[in-house]
Amino acid sequence: MICDSDLAREFWELGKSDSCPIYDMHGHMGRWQGIYFPRAETEQMIGTMDECGVRLLVFSHHDALLAPDIGNRSAVEAVRKYPDRLRAYCVVNPNYPDRAMADIVTYEQNRDAYVGLKFLPDYHGLPLTHGDYRAAWEFAAEGELLVLTHTWKDSELDGPATIRTVAERYPRVKLLLGHSCHGDWDAAVSLARDFPNIYLELTAVFDDRGVIEKFAGEVGSHRMLFGTDLPWFDPHHAIGVLLSAAISDEDRHNICHRNAETLLEPFLRANMLEEAIHDHETS
Numbered sequence: 001m002i003c004d005s006d007l008a009r010e011f012w013e014l015g016k017s018d019s020c021p022i023y024d025m026h027g028h029m030g031r032w033q034g035i036y037f038p039r040a041e042t043e044q045m046i047g048t049m050d051e052c053g054v055r056l057l058v059f060s061h062h063d064a065l066l067a068p069d070i071g072n073r074s075a076v077e078a079v080r081k082y083p084d085r086l087r088a089y090c091v092v093n094p095n096y097p098d099r100a101m102a103d104i105v106t107y108e109q110n111r112d113a114y115v116g117l118k119f120l121p122d123y124h125g126l127p128l129t130h131g132d133y134r135a136a137w138e139f140a141a142e143g144e145l146l147v148l149t150h151t152w153k154d155s156e157l158d159g160p161a162t163i164r165t166v167a168e169r170y171p172r173v174k175l176l177l178g179h180s181c182h183g184d185w186d187a188a189v190s191l192a193r194d195f196p197n198i199y200l201e202l203t204a205v206f207d208d209r210g211v212i213e214k215f216a217g218e219v220g221s222h223r224m225l226f227g228t229d230l231p232w233f234d235p236h237h238a239i240g241v242l243l244s245a246a247i248s249d250e251d252r253h254n255i256c257h258r259n260a261e262t263l264l265e266p267f268l269r270a271n272m273l274e275e276a277i278h279d280h281e282t283s
């Protein structure tokens with residue numbers, strides 16, 4: 001079905017919308033071994049964002065995922081270069097507790113660049129409940145930070161049961177379920193219903209028909225967040241799915257920018273982006 005709502009028409013005609021800026025809450029950056037990404041460097045990604053109407057990308061740099069010695073530096077540098085377009089998650093690799101602790105300690109100096117932490121239990125091979133994650137969880141809870149973690153169905157590392165344990169343990173963390181327990185959509189729904197601090201992040205969810213409607217109907221669009229894993233997936237694909245799903249334009253505004261604006265508000269004070277949000281709200 002081709003949607004013909006006001007918002008859809010604007011996107012079909014212009015490729016983006018002034019009234020509906022996109023906040024992509026799950027991105028990466030840089031080269032990746034084994035896959036060729038044609039537009040993975042900072043400037044190229046900003047180019048993609050411009051084409052698709054993405055106002056802000058919150059990301060973790062590929063360098064930080066598996067190379068804790070290089071760590072999060074590349075992400076901080078990119079944010080400082082484009083402070084009105086980028087924010088970063090500080091990646092914590094629990095396999096190197098000393099290094100992870102150092103990253104947490106430097107979070108303070110880089111507070112202008114960060115909005116929270118990124119966990120990748122499936123890459124790092126440790127469950128979110130493991131003791132080597134504890135310092136990071138406690139740091140996030142104390143600062144009421146965002147934590148974006150990958151979540152996959154049936155995984156002992158980051159599946160629904162593990163998520164339930166950490167959500168109970170750290171109610172002050174704003175917990176973004178990356179990929180929404182991909183494949184176990186009912187589990188994602190019940191987690192979001194049971195814990196008001198849980199958000200359903202939609203990267204890769206767009207590959208399955210009917211899930212957007214299910215989440216919006218059974219949880220509500222106020223708890224869904226736009227995400228693409230940029231540069232892995234194209235924002236226009238995700239936007240097209242949202243425009244073609246049987247949801248309202250109000251839902252689309254919630255998913256694309258309103259929920260993110262609310263979540264990010266405490267982190268974006270005193271910079272250009274806040275002014276942009278303000279202008280948008282008062283116009």
Ligand SMILES: [Zn+2]
Nearest residue numbers: 026027178229
């Ligand atoms: Zn990711």
